[in-house]
Amino acid sequence: MNIDFLIIGQGLAGSLLAWELIARGCTVFIIDNGNENASQVAAGLINPITGMRFVKAADIDYLLPAAKQSYQQLANFFQQDFFIEKPMLRRFGSETEYNNAQKRLLEPAYQPYLGRLHKTQHKTGYFTAPQGFIEQKQTGYLLTQPLLNCLKDFFIAKSCYRQTCFNAEAIQFAPTLQWQDIKPKQIIFCEGYHAKQNPWFSWLPFQLAKGEILTLEHAHDLPDNLLNYGNWLIPLNSRHLRIGATFDHKHINININITEQAKTELLNALTLINADFAKANCIKQQANIRPCTLDKHPFIGRHPHHQQLAIFNGFGAKGSLQIPWYSKQFAHALLNHSPIPANIERYYATHFLG
Numbered sequence: 001m002n003i004d005f006l007i008i009g010q011g012l013a014g015s016l017l018a019w020e021l022i023a024r025g026c027t028v029f030i031i032d033n034g035n036e037n038a039s040q041v042a043a044g045l046i047n048p049i050t051g052m053r054f055v056k057a058a059d060i061d062y063l064l065p066a067a068k069q070s071y072q073q074l075a076n077f078f079q080q081d082f083f084i085e086k087p088m089l090r091r092f093g094s095e096t097e098y099n100n101a102q103k104r105l106l107e108p109a110y111q112p113y114l115g116r117l118h119k120t121q122h123k124t125g126y127f128t129a130p131q132g133f134i135e136q137k138q139t140g141y142l143l144t145q146p147l148l149n150c151l152k153d154f155f156i157a158k159s160c161y162r163q164t165c166f167n168a169e170a171i172q173f174a175p176t177l178q179w180q181d182i183k184p185k186q187i188i189f190c191e192g193y194h195a196k197q198n199p200w201f202s203w204l205p206f207q208l209a210k211g212e213i214l215t216l217e218h219a220h221d222l223p224d225n226l227l228n229y230g231n232w233l234i235p236l237n238s239r240h241l242r243i244g245a246t247f248d249h250k251h252i253n254i255n256i257n258i259t260e261q262a263k264t265e266l267l268n269a270l271t272l273i274n275a276d277f278a279k280a281n282c283i284k285q286q287a288n289i290r291p292c293t294l295d296k297h298p299f300i301g302r303h304p305h306h307q308q309l310a311i312f313n314g315f316g317a318k319g320s321l322q323i324p325w326y327s328k329q330f331a332h333a334l335l336n337h338s339p340i341p342a343n344i345e346r347y348y349a350t351h352f353l354g
Contacts, residue, residue: 003027005334006184008166011039012144012319013312013327014190015151016070020331022158029182030155034163038192041288043213043244044142044320045232047088048113052097054104056113063325064138070324074147078154082147085140087115088226091273092131095120101134113137126223127273139226141234142320166191168198177308186334188310193252193289200303201311203351204344205294208252209316212262213244215284218277229273231266241280243270245317258285292316300330301344304352310334311344 005021007014010032018028046067048060057063071083092098101117104110115135155161171187172178179187193208195201217240227233234242246262263285271278291314293299299314312330315322326341333340 001029001181002183003029004185005029006031006179006182006187007190008032008168008187009037009190009192009194010148010152010155010161011037011190011192012148012323013039013192013315014188015039015148015155016323016327017188017190017312017330018155018160019074019151020327021334022160024331024335026335027160029160029162029184031162031164031166032152033165036286036288038211038288038290039319040145040148041211041213041286042144042290042317042319043232043234043242044144045139045226045234046083046141046321047136047139047228049090049104049110049136052093052100054097054100054110054114056110060113060321063321066325066328067321070328071142071147074150078150080146080150082143083140084143085138086224086226088136088139088228089126089133090136091127091129091133091227091229093230095131098132126225127227127229129273136228141226144320168200171309173306173308184308186308186310188312190312192291192313195291195299195311195313200306200309201299201313203353204299204311204314204347205351206299206314207249207292207294209290209292210248210252210256210287211245211290211317212248212258212266212285212287213242214263214266214282215240215242215286216277216280217283218280220276227273229269231269233270240283252289256287256289258287262287290316295346298322298326298342299344300326300342301340304345304348305354314342 004026005028007018007030010030018030021028049056075081105114115137117134118132120132176183189198196206221238222235222241224235231243243266293314299311303309329341332338
């Protein structure tokens with residue numbers, strides 16, 4: 001089977017890149033091991049303003065419109081919504097955070113993303129906020145699992161998907177690039193944290209981070225807002241919510257076990273803002289590993305010795321926001337030989353040992 005691109009991994013990165021390449025008339029085939037990946041577990045949060053200093057991401061003004069446009073196009077095609085836009089209430093953890101937010105409200109570049117500021121001791125029926133809170137705009141979350149399911153069905157219907165394990169060492173380079181019965185012009189690895197075991201790209205400086213989240217069932221109606229209180233809370237409906245996420249760089253293992261320690265940590269943080277949430281019933285606990293990177297930028301580009309091998313990975317906790325724009329740019333670069341964004345060439349000299 002002769003094709004243009006063989007994509008390894010059907011997480012959000014592999015799926016959206018495949019979608020973009022197919023839309024441009026390319027022949028694509030996707031290999032996936034069928035295991036739950038970080039994209040399926042992730043909350044899919046999109047939040048333009050983050051951190052104690054309320055910093056607006058430098059690239060948000062083009063990443064966010066690209067993400068909204070892509071998810072709307074997918075919603076139109078599959079006739080169901082995937083991106084749920086909801087305002088976020090950001091609870092201050094200190095007076096310093098309150099002062100930082102107050103300053104940001106005076107800056108024109110921040111006004112599209114920040115709403116009303118609520119003063120110290122403001123009472124809500126939702127959570128306690130001794131230091132006050134601020135309303136954030138243009139926030140939301142991606143229904144990643146339904147989107148990936150729809151895309152998988154789409155790929156299967158086009159006969160361009162196979163569920164099997166991929167052995168990178170079995171790639172043949174001569175007389176032509178080949179893996180099993182597939183002869184692609186290029187192989188693109190979109191395998192998340194598994195890239196650390198990939199013999200072609202394991203030299204890249206990943207900083208993997210395990211994360212755990214909980215799904216809770218509550219007896220009382222929940223307000224229809226996202227909540228940021230150091231952790232995040234997403235109301236799925238009037239009775240169910242998701243909370244997360246832990247961030248663990250140390251305990252990375254193949255089995256990706258859920259832990260009581262993470263569950264206790266998440267529930268304790270939740271009860272501090274609303275003691276009534278202690279009565280919530282935990283109906284699901286999930287864990288996976290984020291493919292974070294040393295410099296917080298994605299890993300995109302070609303292998304320094306084998307230009308037919310490429311990587312599209314390293315989006316960490318910001319995949320829902322970043323992948324739509326980067327997939328368009330990378331697809332364009334692959335077909336038009338234009339510059340590759342976040343190119344891994346930046347690590348050729350320092351990390352690739354040949």
